[in-house]
Amino acid sequence: MISVSVLASLRRSVAILGVGWLIILPAAAQQQPASEILEYKGSVAAAREAEVAPRLDGLLSKINFKAGQLVNKGDLLFEFAPKSSELSLALAQASLKQAEAQLRLAEVNFRNKQILRTRNVGSEMQFLEAAAQRDIAAAKADEARANAQLAEIALQQMKLHAPISGIISRAHINEGAYITKEARDQSRLATIVQLDPIHVVGKAPAAMYFQRGGGELKSLEQTAEQREFGLILPTGEKYPHKGRVVAGAYEFNPATQTTEVTVEFPNPDYLLRPGLDVTLQSSIRTK
Template identity: 30%
Template sequence: MYSHALTTSLVLTLALGACRKNDGPAPQQQAPVVEFVQPTQETITSWDEYNGRLEAIDSVEVRARVGGMLEKIHFTDGQTVEEGDLLFTIDPKPFEAALKAARAELDQASASETLAKQNYERGQQLLDRNAIAREEVDIRQGSLAEAQARTSAAEAQVETAELNLGYTQVRSPIHGRIADRFITPGNLISGGSAESTLLTTIVSIDPIYCRIDADEATVLKYLRLQKEGKRESARNSRVPVEMAVDGDEGYPRGGYIDFVSNAFDPATATLRARALFENGDSFLAPGMFAKLRLPGRGEYTATLVPEIAIQTQQDITYLLTLNSENIVQSTAVTLGPKHGDLRVIESDLPLDTRVLVSGITMARPGMPTSPKPAETKAPNAPETQGH
C-alpha cells in the first residue's frame, strides 16, 4: 500500500511539472514586413472622357438631274472618287435631239429678228423723208421688239437643252468614298427632284468629325472654370482633344473642338459638341464609335499616390498608412482622376504620410509592422482621366 501511494505521488508530481512547463510565456509574433511610399505632387491636366461617334463632314445622296435610261456606270463599288469624276451616264440621245430642236428654234428666231430689224431701219429712213406714216414705224418697232424677245427665249431654250444634255453625265460633287450602286444599267430612272431615283451615296473621309454629348453638370463645370480664367471656351478657341478607336493604345489621334451647339437637347439634357480630326490615311470611317477626351480643367498641382494603394470597403475609400510608431492605420481619402499608374487624391494628405503599397494583405489597422521604403519606378504613361 505504501508503494502504491508513492507511485501515485510521483505521477502527480511529474504531471504538475509538465503543466508548469507548458504554461510558460509564448514567443512574440514577428511584425510583418511592409513597404511604403510617400505622396508626390505634380502639375497635371485633368481629362474628361466621352463616348462619341464619327461622322462625315460631307454626305451626299447621288441623284440625277434628268430622267431617262441608265446607260453606263463608271466606278467600282466602294472606291475613292474625286470631285468631278464621272459616275453614271444616262442615255443622251433624247437630249441631243432636244438640243438640235432648240437650236433650230433659235435660228428661226434670229432670222425673224434680222428681218424685223431691217424693216424697222427702212421705216426710219422713209419717215425721215415723210414717205411713211409714224404709226407704221411704231408697228415695225414693235415687231422688232417681239422678234428680239423670241430670240432671247430661244437662246434660253438652247441653254436649258445644253444643261439637260450635260446632266446625262452624273458626276461626283465631292471627294470621298462612294457606296455601292443602287441601280444597274438598263433601268429607267427619274430625275430633277429630291424624290428622284437614288443612285448611290458618297461620304467625305478627310477630315472627319467626332460628335459627343456633354451632360449639364459637366457643361456648368466648364463654364465656371472659364469664368475663373482656368479654362478656355470651346466656342471661342480650338480646345485640343484626343481620340481613340477600338484597339488603339492610349489616345493617339489629336484634333480640336470646332463646334458647340447653341442649346441643350431637352430630351437628354445634353449639349452636342463636335471635334475635327485629320484622316489622311482613311483609317477612320463615318459611323465608328470612338472614345474622346478633352481637358477637364486647367493645369493644377495634384497630390498623387500609386493606384495599388487604394483600398475600398463598401462605400468608403481609404489608404493604409503608418503612424510614427509604425502602427497601421486607416486614412479615408477622396479620389480624383487617374494619372497613369497613379491616382489623384483630392482630400488633404500630407506629403510625409507613409502609404502602404506592399504587404497590404497582411496589414490590419492597429497592427505593428516592420516598414521599409518601396523601390520606386517611373509611372506608365501618365494620362489624367476623369470628370
C-alpha cells in the same frame, strides 16, 4: 553634402563670434499635379456628305465607279443615254437660227420704213408697225436663245459628276434602269462622304461640360482653345492625331443629361469611318 564635423565646427565658430547664421539646404522639388483627363463616349460622323441625284428623266446607260471607291470632285459617276437630249438641243438651235434670221429681216424692214418716214414718203402707221414687228422678232429670238441654253443644260445633265471628294457608296440603281420624275423625287443614286477631316460627336455629361478656367466657371466650348482632344479606339489604342472642337449643341438631353460636342480630327489614312464608337479624351494643353 555638408559633413557632421564641418557643421560642428561652424556651430563652435558661431558661438565664439556671437553671430547668427542661417544655413539653407536644398529642398526636393515638388511635383506638379497631373493634368485632369476627361473621357466620354463618342461616335464618328462624316464631316461632309453629298447625295448624287438624277435631275432629268432618262435611261441610265453607264456607272463609272465601284462601292467604297475614293472619288474626286468633278469625277464622272453616271451617264444617261443622251440621244433624245441631243435631238432636243439640235431642234432648239435650229429654232434659234430661224428666230435670229426673222429678227434681221424685221430690222431691215424697220430701217426701210424709217428712211421713208424721214423723206415723208411712208406713213406714221407703217413706221410704227415695222417697229413693233422688229420688237416681236427680237423677243422671239431671246426666247429661242433661252430654249437653246436650256436644251444644252439638259444635255450636260445627262452626265452626273461628283459634287465633293470622298468615299462613295454603292449605286442604288442598276444600269439600264429608266429614271422617271417619281423615282427622282423618292430616291438618290449614290452618297459621297468626306472622310478627311472627320468628325467625332461626343456626348459630354454635365459634370464634365462645365470647366474652371481663369478662376471662372466656363463651358467646354469656351475652354476648348486651352484643351487638346484625343481618341481611344475600340481596340484600346490611342489614335495618333489630335482634334479640335468645331461645334457644340445648344441644349442638354433631359433623359441622359449630356450634350453633344463635335471634335474634328485629321484622318489622312481613312482609319476612322462613320458609325464607329470611340472614346474622346480631353485634357489641358501643355505649353
